[in-house]
Amino acid sequence: MRKQPILQVKNLKTYFHTDSGTVKAADDVSFDVYPEETLGIVGESGCGKSITCMSIMQLVETPPGKYEGGEILFDGIDIMKASKRQIMDIRGNQISMIFQEPMTSLNPVFRVADQIAEAIMVHQNVNKKDAEEQAVDMLRKVGIPNPERVARDFPFALSGGMRQRVMIAMALACKPKILIADEPTTALDVTIQAQVLQLMNDLKDDYQTSVIFITHDLGVIAEMSDRVMVMYAGKIVELADVEELFTTPKHPYTIGLMKSKPDMSTTGDRLTVIQGNVPNLNRLPSGCAFHPRCPYVMDICKEETPDLRDISATRKAACWKVFQEKEVSYE
Amino acid sequence: MSTRTDIVNRRLLKKDKNVESFWANVFKQFKRNKLAVVSTYIVLAIVLACIIVPMVSPYSLEQTDTANRAQAPSRSHWLGTDNIGRDLFTRLFIGGRISLGIALAVVTLECIIGIVLGTLAGYYGGIVDGIIMRISDIFLCFPFLIICIVIVSIFSSGPATLILTLSILSWPSIARIVRAQILSLRELEYMEACEALGISDFKRMFRHLLPNVMAYIIVYATLGIAATILTETSLSFLGLGIRFPIPTWGNLIQPARELVVIQKYWWYWMPSGIAIFLTVMCCNIIGDALRDAVDPKMKR
């Protein structure tokens, strides 16, 4: 797993300039994605997970969004500086994305086969007939029963789970190196959710694709990812292998998240919740953005923002308390 | 029973509070649109001028001055005089009074008819809805202009006839807006709560549902004023709306149907045309801004 990273995000800054102030949706975000791994990104809604990934695809609407800085290195290209042509060539071909809302993510006026075939035809030199055959093949691979018939259907005739399968088929049609999944199962029923997750895990192995998996559901993260990145208020607060993170969470926010996860073994007890609310992103508190909600808050937390530092070979965190403990343990 | 009342009361109170902050927000959004604010001032200025100018003007509507016929604008006659020496500046603002008054009356009447029928249709559904909607179909399909021509040329051409005609012909659109809103609102749970409490139908409709629909009506009414001014002036220009001796912005332009007036006497007809254009445009800008403020979906 410690091979050359396939994607490197360095100091990404994506801001939104609104009438009520600047929202730093992704603020100095840096991370790597390695071949064939699944990187989970977890955090509450509005913490910048989606914007980070949309920035990789250059799909943030500008305006109101603006890429303020950073590099996204993929395949020898800095996506932030790439030409329109290069970006078109990457999108849907090298890096694909599936979205949270299967019900609205497919174009209602085109047939399923046309929508998948279109993705194939922009990137591969095939005629319409072959592309449609490939589309039917893809539908079969994502476990859609009777794919020839479904291919001729319009999206409104399909259920949410089916539509998400179609989205996956479309995203994987060109065998991308990276698949970004933005809360792909949040809008689905629990049973369907499990099926879709299983499907994604299977296909990921078949296609040897790296996956960036965004969710706010820790259960899903545990099931899907190799490494996990925890985001809070536009910043990465902790990054670790999945087991480490779940057994020994370091950042107080991660600890809070773990405690607020419903657990079968503690049936009957009240769920612990993190005190307070997600801060308004255009009026962030000074210092560490988490300090008003942090049970371990110290003076320095209110004044200085902690940067993301290595705390072992495999993990990183951004927390003054964690830094202190590490120094203590050295002594 | 008391607990149930409490729940509903709380819900309704919360609703009222929402309504309040809703209007505050609409106002805030509206104020951010500078063009709309300027337009509001322009409309106010036009209205005030229509009220005040005729009162302070040294000339009256029909006062002729044969010595000063067809004079170009000058210091004594700011917009010149017509072919029998009447002061056109005074006439312009008296005409404005009529045109604006008619527009206001038509929209008010139209809203009243539309709100009542739309509410009844949306609330009761079934046969009541069917009949009202069928009638509104009939009115929507009327060849608008010809009906106006028929009514106005057959009956008198006074303002009352025109107001009645225009409002009767245009209520269906507002009835439809109100009906659609009511249909979606009555599904909400607080209406069920009202039902559980036995609040009467009528009270429920007008006390609880209408405030929600108000926003859409105000937007519609603002745009309706603009549309009515256009219709009235067009009809009056063609001699099918208000006729002399009552002046309106529309029939003041009538002299321009003669070629020589177009050629030589621009001050006979251009000021009224510009007045119509300015008023209608400002009303449209205000209406658009209100719609954006009420329904922020369209704005980012």
Added chain:
Amino acid sequence: MRTYIIRRVAQMIPVFLGIMFILFLLLQLAPGGPSNMLMDPRMTVEQKEELAEKYGENKPFYEKFFNWIVDAAQGNFGNSITHKKPVTAVINDFIGNTFLLSSLSLLVGLLIGVPLGIVSATRQYSAVDYAATVFALIGVSLPAFFFALLLLKAFAVDLALFPIFGLADPLLRKADWLTRTLDKAHHLVLPVTVLGMTQAASFMRYTRSSMLEVIRQDYVRTARAKGLKEKVVIYKHAFRNAMIPIITLLGFSIPGLLSGALMTETIFSLPGLGKASVEAVSQRNFPLVLGINAMLSIVTLFAALIADLLYAAADPRIRYD
């Protein structure tokens, strides 16, 4: 589909009867009937009675209405009193010009309004957007008759580039077909500009707001994420959806278009239905008034039906069975 069309046409009948009933009622309430216009002060009372009898003015209202409906159902709309011809023949004489004016204006409106709306929406808040929005705002706010007068002053009177009224130069009556067609086109430029600009302005506003709504939809983002060119994303994925409400607007704009055409005809003195109906009303020529109204109502009703059918064709989610 066929049953749907049949059902819709059946539903039109009561609406149509309602329109005609109300019109009949209005004409009934009017002081003076067609016979008044033909009366001579020197006529005796008996002669007047005879004339009134001839035009069926003494029959009860419901009987007149019923007779008219029965005759109309057989294609007989009576005779135009002033033209001494069947109403259908008179309408036939005038409808061509009205149709020409309205269809040309609609075409101009669509060809200018829709592309402008798309460009304006895709570059929201750009200079192009502001210019187009201002153009549309002026277009919907400028009274058509005032706009017509301004055009007449500038291009017909001061610059003398275009004829001032009518549809044909009487001097060219004997000229060949091509010359007459060019002459007609020359006469139509200003009227079509007036009506077309009004149409373009409202189509631009609708297209813009429809596009603005659509380009924020998830499926447009999906299309971009596929790696499609921005042109394909906008013109294929977004516009195909934004078109759907515009089609409905098209159906509903027909009555307004006709009213506008009638008004434009009157201003430019074009021989069309507008001029004919103004004359018919002032001459108490009731059979012609009824005939023109019947025709306009039917056109309006069918336009709404066609709009609904096109809507279903554009949106696969809608099926009429």
